Amino acid sequence: MLRKIIKIDEEKCIGCGACAEACHEGAIEMVDGKARLAREDYCDGLGDCLPSCPADAISFEVREAPAYDEAAVLAAKEKEASQTLACGCPGTQAKILRREDSTPVPFAKVEDVRQPAAVMTAAPGQQAAGSQLQQWPVQIKLVPTKAPYYENANLLIAADCTAYACGSFHQDFIRGRITLIGCPKLDSVDYSEKLTSIIRDNNIKSVTIVRMEVPCCGGLEYAVKQALRASGKFIPWQVVTISTDGRILE
Secondary structure, three states: OEEEEEEEOOOOOOOOOHHHHHOOOOOEEEEOOEEEEOOHHHOOOOOOOHHHOOOOOEEEEEEEOOOOOHHHHHHHHHHHHOOOOOOOOHHHOOEEOOOOOOOOOOOOOOOOOOOOOOOOOOOOOOOOOOOOOOEEOOEOOOOOOOOHHHOOEEEEEEEOOHHHHOOOHHHHHHOOOEEEEEOHHHHOOOOHHHHHHHHHHOOEEEEEEEEEOOHHHHHHHHHHHHHHHHHOOOOOEEEEEEOOOOOEOO
């Protein structure tokens, strides 16, 4: 069929991989250091990859191409979620960890992220008796955007230092939640796009952001709020701030 589809100029391509990361459908792959449209039937023709390319190597063209196969894209995403991720490390294989006690600490307050909102806090719970982790992996950079454990999930997005500062972190925050951790200062990436995909493309019940009081943690909070707005959903959320000596700040 004749339709609009992306075109990659391999002469201009600098091999940064930004377009492959931006393509939610998985149509683009890196081959011999160059971006390539590997699956024409995975390309929806919307061009999410275009603004991500720093070399202006991607454009649209209208030509004969297979129709966009949404069912195949969704099936591929489900398969990817259950297998080892692209980094090749067996330790990144997505898995669900079953826990007997899976009731999350209740929200202190609920706000509409589409409106200006104040930082919210939660009271601490009991001391942790053991691991409450519900899934693996946990790093934002490694987690899949689609996985069975996101269904009806209470999502915890935490700065990685928080678990070290707060002695009861597992019981207070991880219990009953799917956990994503990261550090915007050390990772030097904008998490908002990936978090938007996770929130938009899954049935997320709530989001809890846990950050340290240090200024660099503001990047994580900002990325989550941006993702909540971009998802177009109204989801209950809260922000919890922890001091460097382990106190939950009011």
